[in-house]
Amino acid sequence: MNKKTLGIGIVGARYGARMHHANYMSLTPGLVEIRGICALTEESAKTFAEDIGVSFVTTDLDELLVREDVDVIDICTPPASHHEIAIKAAEAGKHIIMEKPLTGYFGEPGDAEPIGFHVPRAKMRAGAIQNAEAVREAVRANKVLFCYAENWVYAPPIVKMRNLIAASKGSVLELRAEENHSGSNSFFSKEWKYMGGGALLRMGAHAVGACLYLKQWEGQHRRGKSILPVSVMADTADLIHTEASEYAKKANAHQWISSDPVDVEDWANVVIKFDDGSRATVLVSDVGLGGLNTRVTAYMTDGVVKANMTANNVIETYAVDPETFAGENFTEKLETKAGWNRPSCDEDWFRGFSREIEDFVHSIHESREPLSGIDLAVDVVHVIYAAYQSAEEGRVIQLSTK
Template identity: 80%
Template sequence: MKTLGIGIVGVRYGAHMHYENFKKLPPGLIELRGVCSRTLESAEAFASKTGITFVTNNIDELLAREDIDIIDICTPPATHHEIAIKAAQAGKHIIMEKPLTGYFGEPGDKEPIGFHVPRARMLAGALKNAEAIREAVRSNGVIFCYAENWVYAPPVVKMRNLIAASKGAILEVRAEENHSGSNSVFSREWKHTGGGALLRMGSHSVGACLHLKHWEGMERLGKSIRPVSVMADTADLIHTDASNRAKKANAHNWISSNPVDVEDWANVTIKFDDGSRATVLVSDVGLGGLNTRITTFMTDGVIKANMTANNAIETYAVDPETFSNEYFTEKLETKAGWNRPSCDEDWFRGFIQEITDFVDAIQNNREPLAGIDLAVDCVNVIYSAYLSAEQGKRVNL
């Protein structure tokens, strides 16, 4: 098979995570041939760590290279749709970090847009961006790979196998993610990320729920089971009276969440066309390390999938420095007391599996397990949830 040339756009957390998993692929499948960042300095710093030889701060220069087959988009969400459309028009296949896109304001906006822009306008703008990407992908015949690792995580794969082995129906999917705040400096403002915890983290939970019901429909009925409405509540919990009361009492605050105009907590109920439900809870105010889990409640059983904290390995230490030189898990505040380190976090959360599927899909000209339709559906559900939270009522999709 042809060695696929990859150009990475963006050099922050997502790019480093993708690089680490590209390295795990068998030799000869891919080659990292270029990197593009907003500044040459940051691109050169990333290139020096990864061995990439072509460095630029001009996306058009990267797209013009004939030896690059795939553009891997790891930039903040506000730039996703423009880069994706350009890449598709240049005939490049696309790997994109979630979320697909969102609403990021209008030219000339100065005030924090999360405070004053009606959610109906945000929903329309986000869907316009999402559909523009889908149209560019389809009209140019490129493969779009949506980096939703939950779809590929071994616990979720096993969950699908167990559902297939049963004869029951999924009545509810319950998905949760929480931790103590984002790695990204852009996460505090709507104009950069297109929303808060619901879009940034909820993309995982919503994506997994939509995927499981779609998959169940294809298995049982030969057609997708579709979401039809949402009802939601969102909040900025770190700036509530409850939080301020703790500050006045000089309580220690381990939580890094500090939103400007986005939410750090959300609860969403999704209704599907077969009458079943999905419940999504996401939070940036959860201590104890990254927590990600899905439960399917079926007519003939219950299946729980835990992608982070599990008891494969457990540690205890009085001194938090006892295990200071060994990685435990993302977002863990302290290694003192009892802890549950992840044995292989990237594998257990599906990162290497998604990269493997993406490369195989492009090599064989097929749709990946997580593709453009799932990405667009997530935008639709999440922005409809923002509208529901604003209006205080159910919103039909």
């Protein structure tokens, strides 16, 4: 039986929206059709729509939500607007695809700015959890599907890691997850009021999400119930604005790092304790040169599995002049194409972007939960904001995820 073509309305018109569109286009023809673009400015919406051949453009979300031919709202906006758009979409009966993170704390009347310097993390944590739970309640109350775009869950190295864990008889004692690069160029990444945090939320959502997913999956596979996080201990810093970087700045030896936060962190280290006694360590940094580095290692009682989602050696290049291969993409965040490099053959596939979109579309067609859904999205917010509170207060924070 032929499946109905899903009508997609994309909210947002920049990098995330374009990446999602590219992966929709790799699906079997007839599964989806982009039927509308909504963006903050008419100019950006029109530019994106013209590039992809979509006629309906608006800056008013309600105009997109009332369209009967739009079945799914794909949210690719900065995090500050995520939870409000998601709740309105759910109340309109639309299924939801959302770029990570789900939400955060973005300030409220009376908060002195920049809020990252003035608002206690305990208050931020309460506000972020309230936003996250409001989305989950709206999704459940309106019986729509929520697809959380956590690509690490779908990345082939993580999928293989899960299969290898299943093949063993041992247990995972520790997970170590890491993401490093030389900084985001997004204006929104510099301030808490737009992003809801710094590297820990923007990048750490990947690493935290992967660790939570793997432990929940291990628990279901081994004992029939999820292994859940119970406490968090963390440290965060703005390393590019420390005394340690001053000498480099005077010598003009820091220009390859674009990180320049206002009131957010560019480095974080988090230890998560699970209810089976195991641990996960998450390290994220916006001040790491060498291109994008993403990896997860599982230390087991009977083996070790390392999943590397960026570096590979299936193809290698060498160039004296960085412009030699200028016209071809290598991998995200690479500072130079000079010297030896290892380009990604298919970055969207290898890092899980194409697989997540495929799962989301099929889950909506089949009325089933996606592999990465609302519960994982909410749990990530719980853990990351507990980490922010831990870093500020210098103590272990207990969790109450559900």
